[in-house]
Amino acid sequence: IWVAGTYPQPSEAAMPGRRAGNIARVRDSKGGRSTHDRQPMLLRWFDPDPAAPFAVLTQRWGVAALTTDRYVELLPPSRWILLTVENWESFVATDYTGCQDTIIVIYTGGNPAEATISALGSLEPVPVRALHFGDYDWSGLVIFRRLRAVLPTIELYVPEDIEALIHKFGNPGLIEGQMPLGEREDDSDAVREVIRHISRYNAGLEQEIVPAPAITLPLGNPL
Structure with a gap:
């Protein structure tokens, strides 16, 4: 016994x-x-109000952080924009100083843990716009689909010249060992486009070669 x-x-x-x-x-x-x-959530907070607590931390230390069980302490304003970023170099390079609305950039650290996914899906109020910026390979698309399961309005950021970038800088080794994906009925046009280019060139593209998105509001007004 x-x-x-x-x-x-x-x-x-x-x-x-x-x-x-x-x-x-x-x-x-x-x-x-x-x-x-509990997982760490690293973020960069950009705000029209330079005295906003997380904006102050970002300005002073480069990042702010909390654990996923304390996501309710984020307290975003009623109007804010979420950007999730897969890789570290692209995350720390984001800079939306001077934005007209709050932009919260959250580092997923590759494929995020379930605790992180759950916290992102529970943030209130919900963002007026949400984007994901990650690698353009099969694993990157899997990450986006996981995020979209809890954030149905999140968009995959795809630059206008994505095909040219994959053609020039794509790496076949990046998708070795990754499970190829097929299109799903609920996939956005952006996801379908990336699937087509990966399949055509048999290569993936690391996000670090792509500049961070110039975020705009739903009505098309640039920040």
Whole structure:
């Protein structure tokens, strides 16, 4: 009885999001769907009000941060724009100083954890516009689809010259080992376009070669 209680069988469910539970279940801290129930959220906050708390932190330290269980502390204004960015270099290069509306840029760190996805989908008020800026490969599209599952209005940022960029800078090695994707009925035109170009050139494109989006409001008024 003592052995069974101390060393659970692998069939027993792990404690959600806790590495100790994963170790007890399969002797591997990373052996569950989620290894942490709290994840860091790194962000860059740009605001017309330079005294906005997270804007001050961004200006002083380059980034601001909180954990996903405290997303309610973000307190975005009634009118704000969300930009999620997959890779670090592109994230820290974003600069929307002088914007007319609040822009919150959140670093996904590659494929975001479930806790991060859940927090992004729970932010209130919802953004007036949401965009995702990531790699143009199969994995990048998977990340976008995961985000869209909780943020139905999020758009995939695709530059106008995406085909020329993939043709010139695309890397076949980038998609090696990645599962190719087919078009889905709910895919946007932007997603379908990227799928076509990846398939045509058999190559993916890393986002660092693409400048960050010049964000505009839904009515087309530039910030």
